[in-house]
Amino acid sequence: MSSPPPPLAGVRIVEISSFVAVPLAGMTLAALGAEVIRIDPIGGAADYHRWPLADSGDSIYWAGLNKGKQSMAVDMRSEQGQHLVAQLIVDSSVLITNVTGRQWHSYDTLCAQRPDLIHLEVLGRADGATGVDYTVNAATGFPMVTGPAGHTGPINHVMPVWDVSCGLYAALSIVTALRHRDATGDGTAIRLPLDDVALATAANLGFLTEAMVTGTHRPRLGNAIYGQYGRDFISSDGVNFMVVALTARHFRDLTDLTGTATAVAAAEEALGADFTDEGQRYQHRDVLDPLFAAWFRTQTAEQITAALSATSVLWERYRTFEEVIGTARVTDNPLFTALDQPGIGRYLAPGLPMSVDGAHTPAAAAPVLGEHTATVLAGRLGMSSGEIAELVEQGVVAP
Amino acid sequence: MSSPPPPLAGVRIVEISSFVAVPLAGMTLAALGAEVIRIDPIGGAADYHRWPLADSGDSIYWAGLNKGKQSMAVDMRSEQGQHLVAQLIVDSSVLITNVTGRQWHSYDTLCAQRPDLIHLEVLGRADGATGVDYTVNAATGFPMVTGPAGHTGPINHVMPVWDVSCGLYAALSIVTALRHRDATGDGTAIRLPLDDVALATAANLGFLTEAMVTGTHRPRLGNAIYGQYGRDFISSDGVNFMVVALTARHFRDLTDLTGTATAVAAAEEALGADFTDEGQRYQHRDVLDPLFAAWFRTQTAEQITAALSATSVLWERYRTFEEVIGTARVTDNPLFTALDQPGIGRYLAPGLPMSVDGAHTPAAAAPVLGEHTATVLAGRLGMSSGEIAELVEQGVVAP
Numbered sequence: 152m153s154s155p156p157p158p159l160a161g162v163r164i165v166e167i168s169s170f171v172a173v174p175l176a177g178m179t180l181a182a183l184g185a186e187v188i189r190i191d192p193i194g195g196a197a198d199y200h201r202w203p204l205a206d207s208g209d210s211i212y213w214a215g216l217n218k219g220k221q222s223m224a225v226d227m228r229s230e231q232g233q234h235l236v237a238q239l240i241v242d243s244s245v246l247i248t249n250v251t252g253r254q255w256h257s258y259d260t261l262c263a264q265r266p267d268l269i270h271l272e273v274l275g276r277a278d279g280a281t282g283v284d285y286t287v288n289a290a291t292g293f294p295m296v297t298g299p300a301g302h303t304g305p306i307n308h309v310m311p312v313w314d315v316s317c318g319l320y321a322a323l324s325i326v327t328a329l330r331h332r333d334a335t336g337d338g339t340a341i342r343l344p345l346d347d348v349a350l351a352t353a354a355n356l357g358f359l360t361e362a363m364v365t366g367t368h369r370p371r372l373g374n375a376i377y378g379q380y381g382r383d384f385i386s387s388d389g390v391n392f393m394v395v396a397l398t399a400r401h402f403r404d405l406t407d408l409t410g411t412a413t414a415v416a417a418a419e420e421a422l423g424a425d426f427t428d429e430g431q432r433y434q435h436r437d438v439l440d441p442l443f444a445a446w447f448r449t450q451t452a453e454q455i456t457a458a459l460s461a462t463s464v465l466w467e468r469y470r471t472f473e474e475v476i477g478t479a480r481v482t483d484n485p486l487f488t489a490l491d492q493p494g495i496g497r498y499l500a501p502g503l504p505m506s507v508d509g510a511h512t513p514a515a516a517a518p519v520l521g522e523h524t525a526t527v528l529a530g531r532l533g534m535s536s537g538e539i540a541e542l543v544e545q546g547v548v549a550p
Numbered sequence: 551m552s553s554p555p556p557p558l559a560g561v562r563i564v565e566i567s568s569f570v571a572v573p574l575a576g577m578t579l580a581a582l583g584a585e586v587i588r589i590d591p592i593g594g595a596a597d598y599h600r601w602p603l604a605d606s607g608d609s610i611y612w613a614g615l616n617k618g619k620q621s622m623a624v625d626m627r628s629e630q631g632q633h634l635v636a637q638l639i640v641d642s643s644v645l646i647t648n649v650t651g652r653q654w655h656s657y658d659t660l661c662a663q664r665p666d667l668i669h670l671e672v673l674g675r676a677d678g679a680t681g682v683d684y685t686v687n688a689a690t691g692f693p694m695v696t697g698p699a700g701h702t703g704p705i706n707h708v709m710p711v712w713d714v715s716c717g718l719y720a721a722l723s724i725v726t727a728l729r730h731r732d733a734t735g736d737g738t739a740i741r742l743p744l745d746d747v748a749l750a751t752a753a754n755l756g757f758l759t760e761a762m763v764t765g766t767h768r769p770r771l772g773n774a775i776y777g778q779y780g781r782d783f784i785s786s787d788g789v790n791f792m793v794v795a796l797t798a799r800h801f802r803d804l805t806d807l808t809g810t811a812t813a814v815a816a817a818e819e820a821l822g823a824d825f826t827d828e829g830q831r832y833q834h835r836d837v838l839d840p841l842f843a844a845w846f847r848t849q850t851a852e853q854i855t856a857a858l859s860a861t862s863v864l865w866e867r868y869r870t871f872e873e874v875i876g877t878a879r880v881t882d883n884p885l886f887t888a889l890d891q892p893g894i895g896r897y898l899a900p901g902l903p904m905s906v907d908g909a910h911t912p913a914a915a916a917p918v919l920g921e922h923t924a925t926v927l928a929g930r931l932g933m934s935s936g937e938i939a940e941l942v943e944q945g946v947v948a949p
Contacts, residue, residue, distance in 0.1 A: 158726045158727070158729065158730040159726070171755070175754065178754070179722070183726055197796060197797055200828065200829075201777060201778070201828070202756075202776055202777020202778070202828075202829055202832070203756045203759070203760035203764070203766065203776070203777065204764075204777075204829070205763055205764060206764060211756040211759050211760050211763060211764075212755070212756040212777075214759075215753065215754045215755060215756045215759055216754060216755070218754075271904075276879070277879075277883055277884075277885065281864055282864070282866070283794060283796070283864050285775060285780055285792055285794050285864075286792050286794060286864050286865060286866035287866065288792075289782075289790075289791075289792035289866040289867065289868045289869070290866045290867065290868070290869050290874065290877075290879070291709075291869075291874060292869060292870050292871035292872075292873070292874050293707075293708055293709050294773075294868055295868060295869070295870045295871075296708050296870075296871075297696070297697075297705065297706075297707065297708050298696075298697050298698075298701075298705050299697075299701075299705070302697075302698075304782070304784070304790055305773065305782055305790050305792070305868045306696065306697050306698070306705065306773070307696075307772075307773045307782070307792070308692075308696065308707055308709070308711075309692055309695050309696050309771075309776075310690075310692050310707070310711055310751070310752075310755070311755070312707075312709055312711045312714070315711070315715055315751055315755075316714055316715060316718060317903075319715060319718035319719060319722060320718060320902075320903055320904060321904075322722050323578070323718060323721050323722045323725060324904050324906075326722060326725045326726050326729060327557045327558070327582055327725050328557070328906075329729060330557065330725060330728060330729040330732065331557040333729065333732060333733070334732070339906055339907060340906070340907050340908070341904050341905070341906055342904065342905045342908075343903060343904040343905075344903065346879060347883070347885045347900075347903040347904075348903045350874075350879060350880060350883070350885060350886075350900060350903075351885060351900035351901070351902070351903040352709070352714055352903075353709075353871070353874070354614065354886070354898075354899065354900045355574065355577070355614045355615060355617075355900065356570070356611070356614060356615070356709070356710070356714075357601075357602045357610040357611040357614045358709075358871050359871055359874060359875050359880065360602070360610050360613075360614055360894075360897055360899070361602035361610050361871070362871040362872045362874075362875050363875050363897045363898065364604055364610060364894055364895055364897055365602070365603075365604060365605060365610075366872075367602065368870075368872060369871060372708075374693075374704065374705070374706045376684060377601055377602070377708075378600060378601020378602065378603075378611075379600070379601070381684055383688075383703070383704055383706070385703070391688075391703060391704050392688075393684055393685050393687075393688035393704070393706070395682060395684050395685060397596060397682070398596055429599065429600070429601075430599070430601055430603070433601070465680055465681070465682050465684075465685050466685060467681070467685035467686065467688040467689045468688065468689065469688045469689070469693055469694060469704045470688070470689050470690075470691060470694070471691050471694045471695075471767075472691035472694075472695075472752070472757050472758055472760070472761040472768060473691075473761045473765075473767060474691070475689065475690060475691050475749075475752070475758060475761075476758050476761050476762050478689075480675070480676075480689070480745060480749060481749060481758065484676055484746070484749070485676075486676065486746045486749060486750060487749075487753070495759075495763055496763055498759055498762045498763050499753075499762065500753065500759070501746075501749060501750035501753045501754065502750070503719075503750070504716075504719055504742060504743065504746040504747045504749075504750040504751075505670075505719060505720075505723050505740050505741065505742040505746075506740070506741045506742075507723075507727075507738055507739070507740055508738060508739050509739070509741075
């Protein structure tokens with residue numbers, strides 16, 4: 152029995168991209184069943200050798216963000232190369248790109264040939280200025296409130312939040328535009344600035360709005376959670392735990408667990424506080440922290456794990472990447488399947504994080520650069536092997 | 551002239567949620583034109599008073615994540631309340647929720663009444679265990695590599711990355727399922743664990759894969775970028791800048807700008823290095839950093855801004871939230887429109903970060919809790935005002 156076709160079966164997408172956002176969008180759409188052709192310059196785009204690298208020198212990063220796509224290598228500085236790629240976009244009817252300002256693959260140019268085109272551009276800023284996750288993030292406000300309370304100067308995130316969010320907004324925009332086209336026949340031109348992803352998110356979550364409405368200056372809080380009781384503690388054997396008590400029940404369980412119920416009640420009375428109120432648990436955290444920390448310091452990580460597991464408290468043990476890959480969350484999780492990736496080897500690779508009707512779509516390998524150049528030219532543009540050989544000879548495309 | 555209907559016009563969604571992921575998904579779908587009814591317990595869910603708060607005590611956080619929805623307040627512990635909400639879900643045919651393990655609104659139960667139901671559950675972990683952004687994040691590996699090189703112990707992110715990514719995967723899953731249902735008539739059951747969002751992302755970006763494939767231990771790098779040349783510098787007047795040179799051209803511009811071309815070339819020769827290779831620029835950053843830092847220390851922020859603006863180098867000035875809201879990126883950006891939010895006031899609120907055919911959809915106010923209880927019961931379930939009054943009297947719903 153064959154499984155049902157994936158939801159985006161039959162959708163064809165051309166991707167001209169580099170780095171994270173658009174590659175992630177394309178990979179996500181490919182995992183949903185679309186046929187995604189990533190088109191790179193001959194020799195690869197600026198992300199083709201990006202770290203981390205395997206011992207072979209091949210980029211783990213590139214392989215990780217291009218799983219399940221087809222790859223073509225085309226000299227897009229040549230007129231002939233541009234013409235070929237434009238034909239493919241017109242044939243596919245969907246373009247996603249972060250290469251902006253090129254007239255030959257602009258919406259206006261291509262729309263003339265394909266009125267129902269879906270065209271998505273990711274740009275740095277709405278005004279057309281450049282920007283990457285690391286620069287956009289500097290201007291969000293987050294690095295100034297990240298890290299220990301006493302620290303001065305910015306602390307960057309390591310996880311490129313804005314790139315990932317932008318890639319997911321891009322994938323969402325494409326599927327929304329596809330559904331709209333199914334219903335109306337109309338195409339869509341979408342512009343998605345990385346900076347606007349960051350600003351919208353910082354505002355939606357209240358970080359910008361609080362500054363606008365109350366003028367409050369959000370302080371650096373270390374690992375505490377603003378307006379909630381939550382922070383990290385360390386065990387007698389030096390293991391870090393993150394502990395969160397969002398509700399009154401969580402908090403009661405935490406005081407019971409740590410044997411601090413009497414001390415916490417006494418502190419509550421002395422302070423005239425009400426610890427059933429989440430904000431007051433946060434405001435008086437300097438009083439609460441040492442009471443709980445004292446218990447954690449007397450217990451081993453194993454004892455803490457057992458004790459917290461028996462409560463409603465939200466908690467987790469901090470882990471390094473090396474520790475994460477050894478946990479059952481990775482080794483015994485249907486999200487991950489063994490993947491043979493040319494140049495890199497066999498490893499556990501994730502599919503999409505959602506299961507659909509109980510099933511995960513397993514990850515597919517990333518292509519070798521230019522692997523599909525000839526098959527796409529033949530299959531999509533009807534070129535003969537002689538014509539393709541001539542294009543290779545002229546340096547317009549590379550296999 | 552009226553504008554064309556938004557892409558999800560006519561789609562009806564019930565949301566039973568709290569916190570970030572599912573509320574963000576619902577808000578995103580509402581901004582795309584769906585009619586989203588958020589159903590809360592009478593008095594509000596656990597996120598209803600979450601900080602930041604306005605002076606009125608109303609939650610800026612809640613208002614920020616529920617823009618453009620309708621609100622109903624129902625006692626979902628009562629059988630009658632459950633029955634009403636189940637009827638609304640069956641009528642709407644789409645449920646998004648992070649309240650799991652309730653038989654009465656499970657896929658299996660509701661699917662029997664509505665075979666084409668689209669049902670999405672966000673859960674903590676794939677195995678059904680609880681988890682929130684702060685605990686999930688602790689187990690990803692990121693806090694152990696965030697912050698200054700010399701720091702020991704974890705450094706949490708402030709921006710809830712996994713919640714936001716999860717919310718966007720949820721919105722994507724719903725639109726994909728809607729398109730699939732349009733084509734086939736079939737519903738979909740989707741499960742989306744927050745932990746799997748984090749693991750898939752950490753793997754896609756190579757953090758987990760590198761540990762699997764090469765066994766490399768990723769160090770703490772402060773504000774440097776792994777495998778690339780990029781870091782923060784400080785001006786003579788104490789302003790921090792993030793500077794990134796991804797390409798050979800960026801790097802050449804940076805050495806020219808800082809007058810270090812000769813010194814960098816001499817260092818390159820002495821080290822036997824090749825600074826046209828991004829990895830080598832990263833590996834020798836300890837040699838490069840002081841050369842560039844010396845220039846930044848002699849220039850004011852204004853001078854640095856003018857100088858960097860004339861180059862290809864990627865850069866940004868670090869800003870606090872208070873500074874961000876005063877920039878033209880917020881005050882003169884069509885992403886933001888003035889919104890009158892009851893209980894909070896008038897402020898600049900973002901719409902979706904993407905513009906569609908050149909236009910942004912302006913933000914709509916969040917509802918007051920229970921604001922639409924009566925209109926939904928009347929409009930969707932055909933109840934009379936007498937029947938509704940009786941439900942209010944019995945405490946099953948609240949207006």
